[in-house]
Amino acid sequence: MFFFVPLLVMLGVSLASRGTYGGVEWTWTLTNYLRLADPLYWNIYLRSVLLAGVTTGVCLVLGFPLAYVMARASPRIQNLLLFLAMIPFWTNFLVRTYAWMFILRTKGVMNTGLMSLGLIDQPIEILYTDSAVLLGLVYGYLPFMVLPLYVAIERIAPSLEEAAQDLYAGGWAVFWRVIFPLSKPGIVAGCVLVFIPSLGAFITPHLLGGGRSMMLGTLIQHEFLVIRDWPFGSALSFLLMVLLLSLTVSFFKRQGLADRT
């Protein structure tokens, strides 16, 4: 119910047209969906998918060793690390993003610190760039990668690694031929959990990107609130949903096939 009713309303609105003063007029039309194909918006889709993809990749590369260390630590350390991974969630995401703005500013904590240490003599201009958005997204969604990975790796018996080593497998071979295949469910779950919110992210690109470019999330917000074009905003949201849904389904389908073989 909670999922489908708003969805149906959204579908209905996406087929209507915008009134002059921003209301919804119930004349049925497909123009909103035709507008989605406008090359103007391709750039936005492409950038959003790319940025979400890179975020997912970076999270995976950073998250895997982290999850591995967590999974192989002693139970006490394990609890402590899990606890540490949870702490950021105690503070509102918006507040944490604001904190990043203070850190990354031209005259912020990072630059004054590095300059007083003499490591740099020119401030690093990172706030309000794509790099800042990437940093913010990785920061925000890394726990969503680490936790499923941790669960998956913890399930792999350490004896399997020992067995591989006994069979003269080097460190890389142990990882690539034993741990990686066995942690695949965690990898897939982590990637899906990171990719989906990154693609529709609004706060991070808005605050750290400095409004210099648009992402899917900011475009949808813009259409709904500023332009008051609810029909087109709904069509965009619908596109995003369909994209994510098909992606998730295909992920899990492949996962299911892989499990059976």
Added chain:
Amino acid sequence: MRKLLKKLVGVAGVIALLGCSPSSSDGDPKGSDTGTSQVLYYFTWSDYVDRDLVQGFERRTGARVVVDTFSSNEELLAKVQSGVSGYDVVVPSDFMVSIMAMQGLLAELELSGIPNAELIDPFLQQLPFDPHHKFSLPYFWGTVGIGYDSSVILTPPTSWEILWDPRYKGRISMLDDQREVIGLALRAMGYSLNSRDPALIERAKQKLIQQKPLVKVYTSESFDQLLVSGDVVLAHAWGGPIARAMRERPSIRYVVPREGGTIWTDCLAVLNTSRHKALAFRFINYLLETDVAVATSNRLLFASSNRFVKDRVDPGVRNNPAVYPPDAVIERMEWMVDAGEAIRFYDRAWTELKVH
């Protein structure tokens, strides 16, 4: 989009504020009346919250006032459009008055119940969005100009063109507002900021694309903080936040370039759904009272619509061009009116600028 994200800060402030006042409430405007005293729900900008102001009205009438805040016109409209917001008095900006009136959201004012409407400055009367004050009365007003750091920019800017000066590359902020930014480019080229001509809007867009490499950030929320911290030295800005930024960094100045720009006013209006219209009119009348308006203008650093206020505020406030611009400046300003169907051209130009 104005200050959408300051909301959090604003809401926290209001909670803190209501928490220590006798009118303590959970801020839920749908809460029921106690019956013994009337409750008025006032929905205003987060920077217009003034505890003393509300308490004064409560003392005088015995009614309770519950304050809730928004940080953009869009947010206000979205809440009110639901039809069950429960608010009585709201403060939409000029162009939003016409949108809300067209949608039938505003109640007609009974001016006989608001004698202080007479005190409103003549230049704020007969404005295009509501010429006969049928739905709204101007409350605070101000301008859009350039906030700059006079320790870096030694000669005061006279033209918008300084925002295209490559010497300040990476140290310029622009409002994140399509009408304001495209309107600025139109004014800089000598046209009306309300132009509906797609060819002109296209030219404005080209001009802004040229400027984009120089712009550090498009923001309507933090340009004042960025000026204070020195991250930017030139900011396309609303006057009010710049006036407050001056208190933190005295080298900050405010100027409206010779080409002129937007003048705006936030207006008091009553919602059609209000159940206490008489009390709402009384509240509006109270807010426009000279003594009350002088105190608020001093505290909040906004220009009051009451024509007797300017001469009575502190000299520091009166002579601050970010609060009360000189008369010569007012003459070259232009009211922003709803673009109607032409909003599509603005929308497209803006998106093209952003993806460029």
